[in-house]
Amino acid sequence: MSALSTLDWLALALTAQVAATTTLALLLLSTPLAWAIVRMRSRLRVVIEAAVALPLVLPPTVLGFYLLILMNPEGALTQALRALGFDGQLSFGFSGLVLASVIYSLPFAVQPLVHAFEAVPRNLLDAATTLGAGRWDRFRSVVIPLSRRGFLTAATLSFAHTVGEFGVVLMVGGNIPGSTQMVSIAIYDHVEALEYSQAHGLSLVMLIFAMVVLSAVYAINRRLVVRP
């Protein structure tokens, strides 16, 4: 482990931070989005579902290139954020990394939630309505508990996908060591520069970390089985 430099540890910390923030943002964003998709009766639904799946189609470096265009400091998005008090630049910073990761991992959060919400029995919702539950109450006390495994899957996939992400964060982050260099990029750099022992060390830490987190998640998942 002594092979790891301070910058390597910073890369690990940054990765954990970006992945955690992205997961939280994705759950907040995907829950209403997935619910809206499930409740949608119009033909627009297929279009929205297709749009959500789009990040799966584009190669990461291409998606990264489009995100760079989107994050232009003189562009509409940055200007709009400035009007809201955001001071600075999206690209080459933490906020840009999170925004890029949210877009890139969106299908991994939305799709499990859509499946979970669809599996909620209609009659339970109707029963809740007859008992006088409002929309929010029905969602909170019927849909969320019944979909907890869906939430867990969404969170796990978002987190894991963000940790393992490479092309997009390389483009949007600018590979600044100690600031926007995530673990996957640090490992890539070590390999390219033939620093194999550091690459092995960092890969090992990441694999152990991922194994522990995923095992914990699957252990929780077993206890969350919904028994009718």
Next chain:
Amino acid sequence: MGQRQLGRRKSSRRPSGRTLALLLMLAFSGALQAVELKVAVAANFAAVLQKLVPDFTQQTGHALRISAASSGTLYAQIRNGAPFDVFLSADLVRPQRLIEEGRADAEQAFVYARGVLVLFAPAAVLSRSLEAEIFDPKRKFLAMANPRTAPYGTAAEQVLDHLHARGGGTLSAQRVVGSSIGQAFQYVMTGNADMGLVALSQVLATRPPVSAQHLLRIDSRLYAPLDQGGVIIKRTPHPLAARRFVAFLRDDAIQARIDAAGYERPAEPVWP
């Protein structure tokens, strides 16, 4: 098929001395068959090479198939048996390694171009000295290629070190590093980095053309020459066509066109 093509060309045009000589040469070398050469080319030179394809095909009857990637990737592919006939690298290190490993032909090794590094700032007029422009405290991000993996990145770092050692100031902009010079260029072109140390060839290839006032050519004494070496892969089934291609690239008229695309003529066309 090649014979028929050559015959048709002969009848439809007045044979000049040059084509006659070429035909004779081809006849005596026994290489009358038109072949398709597979050329592995470093990404920074791919667009230039693409433009030279029609000339090559017209002169020799051979076709070119171009595969562009980073030199490191192409090197790894060739080591693992990729069916390329010629490798045009962005440096001399990788072709040299292929020679040492016995995979490339040392006799036919040549320098086909020398890269030129420029400071490029699409939203600014660069009228001051390089130091004044690059150390300007108002500039936020300097894009460059990764010095550990890309030759243009190494050159950019040497420039910064030289300027720093000269006492010209310190860089206040944050460095953003693209894994290739192509990515560094994208940082600048999309406006996310306000300046970049990039290749002249990239800027010249931009459409619509970039005004010269956004460019500052960097004194070539500030960085080690960006010589780009080419080699013929030994396993090629078309050694004669490959030699013909090397001769074509070294031809004066073609070298002049390569210069015009943003390269310099190498001082020493062979190495080591």
